Structures are given as structure tokens and as C-alpha cells.
Amino acid sequence: MKLHERIESRLHDFILAQPLFFVGTAPTASDGHINVSPKGMQGTFAILDPLRVAYLDYTGSGAETHAHLRDNGRIVLMFCAFSGPPDIIRLHGRGRTILPGSARFDELLPRFGPPYPGLRSVIEVAVERVSSSCGFSVPFMEYVGDRDLLRRHWERKGADQLPAYWEKKNSRSIDGLPALDPL
Secondary structure, three states: OEEEOOOOHHHHHHHHHOOEEEEEEOOOOOOOOOEEEEEEOOOOEEEEEOOEEEEEEEOOOOOHHHHHHHHOOEEEEEEEOOOOOOOEEEEEEEEEEEOOOOHHHHHHHHHOOOOOOOEEEEEEEEEEEEEEEOOOOOOOOOOOOOOOHHHHHHHHHOHHHHHHHHHHHOOEOOOOOEOOOOO
């Protein structure tokens, strides 16, 4: 493992080339559930500066990341090479949820590709630790393309159904922690 002071050019290019990354968070309570979420879709991740990153957060079946960030702010993002030379990059830091309608949300949104229906928030991370490791055991896998199911689902449902869904599925974590406030 190697520590880096910041997201330098090689790491920057590697991170942005990955079609998939993983987000890990955990509640403060020792009996709470640790969460790891895969994230993808082109244009949904941005490096804001050498120690700050962000990603578009789309409506899903849960809101563990939101609850854990509210609880303690800790987050790690992991990027793996599934093709080319082996590499794993981890970005540890403090995250926060940026909601639509806020000035910061409007400021960040142009840093990404065009948003799809179902956009819930932007997760912004102040990176405190950048590390790389070998990834010798990560398998080779072929990227075929992004799935369009999430986009099509929320196009079909419509934006007017989002608040009720957020209230039902995204207001609390699986451990009962508050996640997203009802609208």
C-alpha cells in the first residue's frame, strides 16, 4: 500500500476512467450495519480538486449512506481496475449530503453529465486519506455499458412520486437512524 498526499494526475485519470466504484459507510454504534454500495453511470462522479470529490446520488431502495453521513460523516470510496494493470485506489474522508434546492447543489451540478430522473442528492467528500494498493487478485472483467433501468424506472414513475418514495424507503436506515428528511 502507498499513501498519497492528494489525488495526483495518475490517480485522477485512473479514478475518472472507472465505470464502477464502491461507497462504504458505517454508523457510530458498534452493533449497526456497515454498508457498501456499488455506484456507476457515466458522468456521475467528479473530482472537484485534489482533496475533494463528489458523486450524483440517485434514488434507491435505501439511504444508508445518508444516515451514516448524518451520524458521523465517515466515508470511503474504492475504485478497482477490472482491466489493464492492477490497481485499487481508496479515498477516505468526511462526506455530506447536498440536497436539491440548495446553493451548493446548484453550484456542483454542472460538474457532472446531464442528470437523470430520480436524482436525490449530491454526496460531497472532503478527502483526508488517499491510498493505492496492488489489486493483484481483482479479476479481469469487461465493461459492456451502463444499465438504463434506473433512468427508465423514474421516467415511468415520474418526479411527483419521488417524495412519497423517499418518505417510505429513504427516511430511515436499516438500523433506524434518520436518513433523508421528509419533504
